[in-house]
Amino acid sequence: MKHNIIVALCILFSVSAFSQEWITDFDTAKSSAQEENKKIVLVFQGSDWCAPCIKLDKEIWHTDEFENYAKDHFIMLKADFPKRKKNALSQSQQEHNNKLAETYNKNGYFPFVVVLDAKGNKLGATGYKKMSPSDYIKILESFKL
Secondary structure, three states: OHHHHHHHHHHHHHHHHHOOOEEOOHHHHHHHHHHHOOEEEEEEEOOOOOHHHHHHHHHHHOOHHHHHHHHHHEEEEEEEOOOOHHHOOOHHHHHHHHHHHHHHOOOOOOOEEEEEOOOOOEEEEEOOOOOOHHHHHHHHHHOOO
C-alpha cells in the first residue's frame, strides 16, 4: 500500500513539474512578465467547443518541446470561453476574459494568440496553424523584435 502511494505521488509530481503553467489573471501575467523579463502569450480559446483550439492545445501547448521552451521565454495567459455548463467559469473570471477580448480580440476569433510586452502592448497575433512546435515558436518569437 505504501509503495502504491509513493508511486502515485511521484507520478503526480512529475506530471505537475512538466505541465504548462497557465495564468488566468492579466495583472499577474504583466507583473510576472516584468519580473522575469518575458513576453506574454495571451491565448483566446473555446476549450470545450472549438476544434482548432483543441488541436492547438494538443499539438503545440502541451508538447514537451513547447512547454520546455515557454517556461524560460513566455508567460502563458489563458482567456477561455467554454460553452458547456459543466465547464462554466466563475462570473468574475468570465468578466475578466470578456474585458481581455474587448481589448485584444474584438473580432472574436478562436483560437487567437496575441503576443504582448510586459505592459500589455500588442506585438503580434496569430491563430492555429498546422505545424511543428518549433515552427510555432519561431512565429511567436518573430513578434518579440
